[in-house]
Amino acid sequence: MRIQQLSELLDYVANCHLDMEKLYKRLDRNADSSRVKMMLTYFQQHQRHIYETLESYLEDAPSRILNTWYKDITFEDFSKRCNETSLPANMKEDEVLELHLDLENRLIALLEKTANSSPTDEIKSALMDLVRVAQTQQKRLVHSTIRMDDI
Template sequence: MSYSTVKDVLDYSRKLHEHTRNLYQQLRDQTQRERVDMMLTLLAAHENTLADAMASMQEHTSQKVLQEWHQFEPGSISEALQDARELHPDISLDELVKVALRIDDYLISLYRQILSETTSDDARAVFESLIRLEETEKMRTVRAALSANDW
C-alpha cells in the first residue's frame, strides 16, 4: 500500500464525483424512462454537490492538514466505478439506485479506513466531516428513491 496526502484523497474524491456525475448525465441522454431520467437528474445533482464540497473542503482546510500523509493508494476511477458498468439505457430505477448507493458506500468505507489510521485531530475532523457528508447525501438518495413511486 502506498501513501497519499489528504489533498490527494480530496482530489481523488472530487474526480470520482465529477466522473460519476458525467456518467449520469450521459445516461440521461440515452434513457427513455421518465422516472429513471428524473432519478438520473437527482443523482447528477447529488454528485455535483459532493464534487463542489470536496473543492470547498480543500480550500478551507489548512495546508498542514492537506499535506499530511496517510496510507491510501488511489485506484483508478474506473476501478472505483466498476459497478457503473451496470448502467445502461434500460436500467430499472432500483438497479440505478443500487449502483449509486454502492458508490457512496465505497467512499464512506474509504474515509472510515483512513480515519481509523489517522492520529491528527485536524485530519480526523476532516474525515469525520467527509463521512457525515457522504452519509447525509446517501440518505437523501434513499429518500428520493423511496418517493420515486409518487413521481
C-alpha cells in the same frame, strides 16, 4: 491509485464524484424510462454539488491538515469503474439506486479507511465529519428517490 497526502485524497474523491456525474449523464442518454431519466438528472446534480462542496473544503481547510502524509492508502481506479459501468436501456429505478449506493459506499469507505489511519485525532475527526455528512446526504438522497416513486 496510491494516495500520499490528504489533499490528494480529497481532490481524488471530488473528481470521483465528477466521474459519477459523467456516468449518470451517459446512462441518462441511453435510458428509456422518463422516471429513470428524472432520477439520473437528480443524481447528476447531486454529484456536481458534492464535487463543489469538496473543492470548497479544500480551499478553506487548514494546510496542516491537508498536508498530512499517509502510507499504504490505495484505492481502485474509480474512473475506470465508472467508464466501464453500463446498464441496459430498460434499466429500472432500483438498479440505478443500487449502482449509486455501491459507488457512494466505496468512496465513504475510502474516507473511513483514511480516517482510521490518521496520525492525529484532529485529522481523524475532520475526516469522520466528512463521512457523517456523506452518509447523511446519502440517506436524504435515498429518501428523495423513494419520494419520486410516489409521484
